[in-house]
Every structure is written in C-alpha cells, then in structure tokens.
Amino acid sequence: MSPSDAAIAQTEPGTDTALVDRILAGDVLAFERMMRLHNRRLFRVARSILRDDAEAEDAVQDGYIEAHRALAGFRGEAKLSTWLTRIIVNQALARRRRPHMPVATEEELDTLAKGDGDVPPETPETLAMRAELRRLIEASIDGLPDAYRTVFMLRAVEGLSVEETAATLGISSGNTKVRFLRARGQLRNALGARLGSLLEDVFAFDGARCDRIVAQVCARLGLPAPSLPAVGESNPT
Structure with missing residues (x-):
C-alpha cells in the first residue's frame, strides 16, 4: 500500500461492512474512498487480463458501476477487496470476448x-x-x-x-x-x-489515472465531484 493509500485507510471505517453501510446510507465520500483504496489492484488485475491500459481503465469503471448497484447484496462473507476483484475479473473477461480484442499468444x-x-x-x-x-x-x-x-x-x-x-x-x-x-x-x-x-x-498506477477513474465513475453515477486529495497529496486538516 502506498503512503497515500495508507493515509486514506486511516480515515476508513473499521470493517468492510461498516464502509459498505456508509455507502448505502448515501455517504459519497465513503464510496470515493473505497475506489481510491482499491483502484491500483483492480487496474492491475484488469490490465493483466486485457493487456491494454485504456481497456483496463474502462473495465474498472464498469466494475465500479456494477459494484455500486450490487452493494446491497454484499454480506461480508469475503473481503470487500476480493468481492470487487471478482467483479473486475468478470468485466475484463467479458471485454476479452469482444471481437476487437487481440487474442493472447504465447x-x-x-x-x-x-x-x-x-x-x-x-x-x-x-x-x-x-x-x-x-x-x-x-x-x-x-x-x-x-x-x-x-x-x-x-x-x-x-x-x-x-x-x-x-x-x-x-x-x-x-x-x-x-x-x-x-x-x-x-x-x-x-x-x-x-x-x-x-x-x-x-x-505503474499514477495519481492521474486514479483521479480519472474516480471522477469518471462519480460522473456516470451522478454523484458529486470527488473531494478527496489527489494521490500523493496530504489529507486536509
């Protein structure tokens, strides 16, 4: 976890279910924090399947949209990170099956x-x-x-x-x-x-890519613009 991820994690609720409960209660900041905490892993997983940066970003965004709609069904039986990664894996695999995606060669x-x-x-x-x-x-x-x-x-x-x-x-x-x-x-x-x-x-998962994913997901869901500091910046006091 990067220093900026750690700073965000310090402000997180104590458990996955607590974070999900806050999101379901309409806490937009909690949803943004969830994305920032998991963005790098989810992008890397999608990138490992799709082998294309832009396609991986799109898969992560679509996965967050799906996750936001399905959060009410999260029961804490697996880690939130595992639950999210499964969604992204499925999104990436679905994209791989599209005709325009290149077939992997050994x-x-x-x-x-x-x-x-x-x-x-x-x-x-x-x-x-x-x-x-x-x-x-x-x-x-x-x-x-x-x-x-x-x-x-x-x-x-x-x-x-x-x-x-x-x-x-x-x-x-x-x-x-x-x-x-x-x-x-x-x-x-x-x-x-x-x-x-x-x-x-x-x-590499830089701050600009993280910010772009968060901003675009919020826009697609009709949520307020992101308010957390960009990756690498200090949290406001």
Whole structure:
C-alpha cells in the first residue's frame, strides 16, 4: 500500500461492512474512498487480463458501476477487496470476448543478461535503463499464458496469499500454486535476478489515472465531484 493509500485507510471505517453501510446510507465520500483504496489492484488485475491500459481503465469503471448497484447484496462473507476483484475479473473477461480484442499468444520471452548484483547510482542514465527494464518486464508479463498472468499479478505484484488469490479467481489453492510457480519460472528465465526488485514499478498506477477513474465513475453515477486529495497529496486538516 502506498503512503497515500495508507493515509486514506486511516480515515476508513473499521470493517468492510461498516464502509459498505456508509455507502448505502448515501455517504459519497465513503464510496470515493473505497475506489481510491482499491483502484491500483483492480487496474492491475484488469490490465493483466486485457493487456491494454485504456481497456483496463474502462473495465474498472464498469466494475465500479456494477459494484455500486450490487452493494446491497454484499454480506461480508469475503473481503470487500476480493468481492470487487471478482467483479473486475468478470468485466475484463467479458471485454476479452469482444471481437476487437487481440487474442493472447504465447511468444518466447525476451532474455536479458544477469547483472552483477551491484546497485548503480541513480543517474539519468541508470534511471533510463531502469525504465527500459521495467518495460521489458511488463512485456514479458504480457507474454505469459492467460492462465498464469493474473495469478502472477495477484501473488507477486499485489502480494495476495495463495488462499486469497484462489478465492478471487475461483480456482483451487493447488492450481494457484502451480500457475504461479510456472509463471515465475518463465519470467525468471527471461529476466534473471533483476525481476524481484522491479516488480513494484510494473504497470505503474499514477495519481492521474486514479483521479480519472474516480471522477469518471462519480460522473456516470451522478454523484458529486470527488473531494478527496489527489494521490500523493496530504489529507486536509
């Protein structure tokens, strides 16, 4: 969770059901907070399925519209994050079935020479190299088979447990473990030892994208314009 996410979380109700109750009672700020808390994970999940930033944003927005309409049915039997992720997964899969979406292919992953383990100074040159390596990682993740890609994003990038990932995707824990190990093995072969330290940077979810999703969902639902500070800004005192 980023510092800005943590700041928002400090103002959240103590439980998922409390937050949902506030939303159902008409608390627009609570709905906005819910979106900001879950935006990054939901975007990354949608992006892992659709392999397209714009399509992923649209899937997240449509998912929030669906979630807003279905919140009365939330019973707290699963985490709110899991419930929302299931909705986004279904939205993304539905988009994948549309004729205009590209069909995923299993291409060979690009290979990179392993580094010597030293951490280079943060110069413009090394920052540019880091950005290029991040793009290679993203391309390699996009090249994973469909069955592995979303499992990898949830486990390695978002840090979900085996059980949470399995519950989110509706597959067994054993299947989750197998898919994750195979995905990690393919990426390790392609990227070497540099993979782990750069995972946090892949499919970056910046403040502008978060704000855009929140604003557009509020507009589509006829809710007031967002009032929380943009990601990275301090909460008002």
